[in-house]
Amino acid sequence: MKLQVLSLSIMMLLSLSNCSLNSDQEIVVSTGEITASDVLEGDPAADIFQYEEVIYQTNIRWVDELDLTKDAELFEITEQHERYQNFEDGASNKLPVGTKVYSAKEREDVLLVEIDGELQKYYQIVEG
Secondary structure, three states: HHHHHHHHHHHHHHHHEEEOOOOOOOEEEEEOOOHHHHHHOOOOOOOOOEOOOOOOOOOOHHHHHOOOOOEEEEEEEEEOOOOOOOOOEEEOOOOOOEEEEEEEOOOEEEEEEOOOEEEEEEEEEEEO
């Protein structure tokens, strides 16, 4: 009985931590990048772009409340896709081509876009 409870507990923990047991009963940890498809399937109205193979998303309440300062220009949006297939670095689903993206002096996980004199904050979406 104790062994069954222990096995069940391990299986629950593995499923919660994105791990699994393979046929040899070894723990397998699966990691992966969050893709545009992942984000937009969960929230079709999300405003995202991709930079250095990482998806950044805006309109995240706690990020919007941060007081950040625009720093160096990093890149410009080079493609706009309404659909998330073929999303690559420089692609956005809402920002127009030519939009400049900047680093933030205070944080490395937030990038900034200035639109009509107002800064929009885009947070790095990573699997945790």
